Amino acid sequence: MSVTVVERPIWRRFDPRFHARAVAHVRAGGHAAVVHGARHxxxxxxxxxxxxxxxxxxxxLLAIEQKRWRRVKLGPASGLATARASVDFTPVVLDWCERDAVHEGPTRAMALDCLACAACCHEANVVVEEPDFARFRAIGRPELARPPYVRRAGGVVTLTFLPNGRCRHLGRTRKCAVYDARPDNCRAFVTGSEACLAAREDTLGYRDG
Ligand code: SF4
Ligand code: SF4
Incomplete structure (x- = not known):
């Protein structure tokens, strides 16, 4: 089954005067950017x-190259997770808010079909490991663990991509030919995440969805 229904959070921008509304939006499933100033x-x-x-x-957070977050301990936002956007990535967050301004409510249901998309199957660094090799053997395709399907460099095995950037397993289509046996790293890419939405926008031209 390649269709995933995701209830994704809607990004909203808030003035600090309306912090309580930002908190309510997040408690209802959304993401909030409270703009205290251009640098905060x-x-x-x-x-x-x-x-x-x-x-x-x-x-x-990963999409804006940030790993650190903390739980709010006091006040109306108590219990929520918070982080501060770096100045370099503030425009990205505000762009997400602008993108999502067309959607009402705190969340948006999206049905995403990875077998009709493959936007993230381009120029990626997909590490392939023993559990993946075992899966290849189990479907009778042990050659998938060898070149030209993979390359080994510095002891790390990765999928090979064609000169046009497409994963070798896509062939001429958008359909992954090994979807049921795809590497764990492919499975780990979260459908509906900001990285997924960005890949769809970059590769397919969809601004959202
Ligand atoms: S970009 Fe998203 S919807 Fe498209 S194949 Fe990747 S995870 Fe699936
Ligand atoms: S193996 Fe399949 S899911 Fe993974 S990158 Fe290649 S085409 Fe995409």
């Missing part, structure tokens, strides 16, 4: 049942 944008994210930032929140 406070990001707010929901947390999962274990108290960690949600997976889509973490992927949003």
């Amino acid at each position: 944008v406070e990001l707010l994210f929901g947390v999962d049942a274990t108290g960690r930032i949600t997976e889509l929140g973490l992927w949003a």
Whole structure:
């Protein structure tokens, strides 16, 4: 099954005077950017049942090259995850808010079909490891663990990509020919994440969805 239905958070920009609205938006499933000034944008994210930032929140942080976040301990946002956007990436966050301004509500349901998309299957660094080799053997395709499908450099095995940037397993289509046996690294790419949306925009021209 390649279609994934994602309830993705909607990014909203808030003035600090409306911090309570930002908190309500995040508690309802959205992501918030509270703009205190050009050099100070406070990001707010929901947390999962274990108290960690949600997976889509973490992927949003990774997209702006940030790993650090913390739990808010006091005040109305208590319990939420927060981080501060770096000045370099503030325009990216504000662009997400602009992109999402057309959507009402805190979240948006998206049905994404990876077998009809493959936008993230371009010029990627996909490490292939023993569990992947085992999967290749299990489907009777042990040659997938050897060149030209993979290359080995410095002891690390990665998928090879064609000169046009496409994964060798795509052939001439957008359909992954080894989807059920694709490497774990391909599976780890989260559908509906900011990285997914960016890949779809860069490769397919979809601004959202
Ligand atoms: S860009 Fe997103 S929807 Fe497209 S194949 Fe990758 S994970 Fe799936
Ligand atoms: S193996 Fe399949 S899912 Fe992974 S990058 Fe190649 S085409 Fe995409």
